Amino acid sequence: MTAPLIMVGAGHAHLVALRGWAEQGYRAPPGSVLISPEPFAWYSGMMPGLLAGRWRAEQCRIELAPLCRATGMTLSSGQLVRLEADARLLTLASGEQLRTELLSLNSGAANPAPAQNDGSLTVIGAKPFGDLQQHWMHWRRSGSPARLAILGGGAAAVELALALQQSLSTCQILVLCANRLLGGHPPRAARLIRSLFHRRNIELHEGVTVTAIRNGCLQSASTPPLAAEAVILATGAAPAVWQADSNLATDPAGFIQIADTLQSQSHPRIFASGDCAALADCPRSGVYAVRQGPVLGANLRATLDKQSSLQHYQPQPRALALLATADDQALACYGPLALRSRAALMLKDRLDTRFMRSLQRD
Ligand SMILES: Cc1cc2nc3c(=O)[nH]c(=O)nc-3n(C[C@H](O)[C@H](O)[C@H](O)COP(=O)(O)OP(=O)(O)OC[C@H]3O[C@@H](n4cnc5c(N)ncnc54)[C@H](O)[C@@H]3O)c2cc1C
Structure with missing residues (x-):
């Protein structure tokens, strides 16, 4: 059986795309699947706070089942280990094979390690x-x-x-x-x-x-x-091993080369977003993956609805970075400016908790 849509990885862009669908009351076609190794997605922005003892684990992760229920997606526990892009055929670590009409990859990146x-x-x-x-x-x-x-x-x-x-x-x-x-x-x-x-x-x-x-x-x-x-x-960031053998177009480092519609440059029925993808002028960070989410949601929906006009994602020229320093302050960096203050930590906490609340559903 061929799924209408498979989303691999509960990365930032997928979470925001699904949140958009839930807000619009849109439900994916029956048989659509979200594949994730865990039943929740960790939010990187709050992980340093968790490891410093400021947050509890439950505050730093998003349960995927409610988001899937709200959008008609079936949550499937698994890990992609092989992709044959031409056939849109996925092999999971369990050995299970899945075929799909439309595929969206938002599975992050690996950590480069000493040789x-x-x-x-x-x-x-x-x-x-x-x-x-x-x-x-x-x-x-x-x-x-x-x-x-x-x-x-x-x-x-x-x-x-x-x-x-x-x-x-x-x-x-x-x-x-x-x-x-x-x-x-x-x-x-x-x-x-x-x-x-x-x-x-x-x-x-x-x-x-x-x-x-x-x-x-x-x-x-x-x-x-x-x-x-x-x-x-x-x-x-280093590309996941399966990306190299997928036959998807990649940049010299091995990241999936995408157009500003977030479609693979070689396989338009495969979308990729966040750290697994390569797009000109787009750094790899959570902030940029989050901003790709609404465009991804709109474009997957348009493709499922057989509409030809897709939205274009334009990376913002600069972003505010807020680094938690595990005390009562944070370091804020914007363009050439850097400032460490209590106000920066308050702003970071407000943005992080608001993002988490926006993704949590009953
Ligand atoms: C400690 C730390 C703090 C950070 N803080 C910030 C910050 O404050 N702001 C910021 O902008 N960026 C931050 N980053 C960077 C940020 O985490 C990444 O750029 C961002 O998470 C990339 O998001 P993504 O959407 O590509 O996917 P990710 O958030 O990396 O999520 C990928 C998902 O895919 C799943 N997955 C992976 N492989 C597979 C597979 N084979 N099959 C199925 N599922 C799979 C994973 O389980 C995960 O849920 C931080 C990174 C770290 C390490």
Whole structure:
């Protein structure tokens, strides 16, 4: 049997598209499916707050069943492991195969990892969040590692380092970044965070590319081996393995190349959005994935209704970034400006909780 629509992954864009359908009273054709490994979607904006002990898990995730009920989607537990784009044939980790008329992919990205790893350290991705949260709960219950290294120098690495330093008080946190800290943000943001790291006793190593994990140490060409017990990868985005063999057009890095209608450039009946996709001038972040949601919802609906005119997504030139610093403040960055204040945290909390409320249904 061929499904009219399959949506893979409960990423930000799918959640917002489904929220739009629920608000419009639109129901997907019977047999339409949302595939997700978990019955809920974690909201990344609140994960650092969860790991700092500010939020409970239930406050940071969206139950998918009510959203599916409201939009006529069937929620199916599973994980895509292979896609044959020409036939729109999906294979799940369970071995189940599904065929669909229309496909939408919003499955995020993987964490790039050091090329060599002898298995001597516990390595955890910043995503999936469920795994990271399980490790964190275990550390809180049974004792944390003495030295925990975070690889990456972007907003996620900074927020995770500060959150974990706050909640795992006996753990020495190290941050290792290949380039300059917070390279995509104003220089003042990096200065503020360097000084905060110093005050909070977080070890920072800039310009260190970890190429191997060997004998319980992180190896790089620029420093002597650094010992740690566990490693968190907050190293940015890498494409999922199945994307390479799908026959979808991809950019040189392997992300699915899409048009501004969010359709695959090679397969117009396949849409892709958020971190798994590549679109000119569109950074990979939750803010941009959220903004793609309404266009995606409208275009999937138009395609299901056999209408030819589709909406065009235009990435905003800049976005406000709000980084939680696991104290009573947040760091706000906009264009060349960076400011750490209580008001920034209040704004972040208000935006995050409003977003969560808008997605929660009975
Ligand atoms: C700690 C941290 C904090 C962050 N904070 C912010 C922030 O404050 N603001 C911001 O803009 N960005 C933030 N980001 C970045 C942000 O999380 C991502 O850019 C954003 O989540 C991408 O959204 P997405 O829609 O592509 O999918 P995601 O939100 O990544 O969701 C993908 C979904 O697909 C599912 N999935 C994955 N693989 C499969 C598969 N094979 N089959 C089926 N389902 C699958 C996953 O379970 C997940 O539910 C943060 C990232 C991290 C790591």
